[in-house]
Amino acid sequence: MGIKVANTDSIAEAGEILKSGGLVGMPTETVYGLAGSALDGEAVARIFEAKGRPSFNPLIIHVPDLSSAAAFVEISDEARAVAHAFWPGPMTLILPRKSGCDVSELASAGLDTLAIRVPSHPVARELLKTCGVPVAAPSANKSGSLSPTTPAHVHDSLGPSVDLILAAGACDVGLESTVLDLSEDVPVILRPGAVTAEQLSDVLGLDVRYASANADVPKSPGMLLKHYAPDLPVRLNAIDLEEGEALLAFGSDRFMAVKGGGPASGLPDDWRRNLSEVRDLHEAAANLFAMLKELDQSGAKGIAIMALPETGIGAAINDRLRRAAQR
Secondary structure, eight states, rough: OOOEEOOOHHHHHHHHHHTTTEEEEEOOOOSSSEEEEETTTHHHHHHHHHHHHHHHOOOOOOOHHHHHHTBBOOOOOHHHHHHHHHHHSEEEEEEEOOOOSOOGGGTTTTTEEEEEEEEHHHHHHHHHHOOSSOOEOBBSOTTSSSOOOOOHHHHHGGGGGEEEEEEOOOSSSSSSSEEESSSSOOOEEOOSSSSSSHHHHHHHHSOOOOTTTTSSSSSSSSBBBOOOOSSSSOOOSSBBBBBTTEEESSSSTTTTTTTEEEGGSOOOOGGGSSSSOOHHHHHHHHEEEEEEHHHHHHOSEEEEEEOOOTTTHHHHHHHHHHHHOOO
């Protein structure tokens, strides 16, 4: 569909694309975002694939207002104060996910927190109201390239990966949002942006600092490069099952068996999950974190994972699984 000038008709069209699982180049006051429904794991998987991200880093969720954010995250007094001061605007808050939050596990990399913000750009706000779903929207460019501040940047970087680019001129700020982690006892800025530590300190009445560059957990462009890690040991490229292992399958598990103990089909129901019976890598990516969590809580002694192809988004899935298998 290419680039369309943002108006009532094109915004309505973009809203339908998002609701149906497509991707939209969305203008914001910071940079153009690659928007997909945060409730649709397969749409989120397409975001990662389009950007060529090497692993599943948490994405920032965009909503139209504070009340919408409260449907997905726990709003503390500190968060409310920052939101009142800087929302809508270039300010992202990391907050605990609410119980029952239906944002895709893939969008938050399996974490029990969400990065969330309310953009101030009028087109972004109208699109969010029109589509009626929270939107995951990292910068609309290939990973490692310059962040896009015009519609042409989006088109040149991502081309046919985007179903529609809403054109609304150059971005006002041109720099990604400030990311403030309010999920721990001490507020800390994980990524600097237009909202400064001094401004946040004034609002919160305490000394807000930037995360150390030498922190134990490194930073991604969006937030902490941290993922859900199972407590159970993970065994990759499994062609059979050890006694006591749960199974995370990909494709048919018809020929998977427990060593000396019968077929995988005989495992307890909560010890057996399939990322995609039809070997669809987007479906597999969408199911990855939720199914890992379920098997981690199954009572098994470990998780055996069948091999996935190292092609397309499969490379990102395997990157994540290799991290999960490290002890």
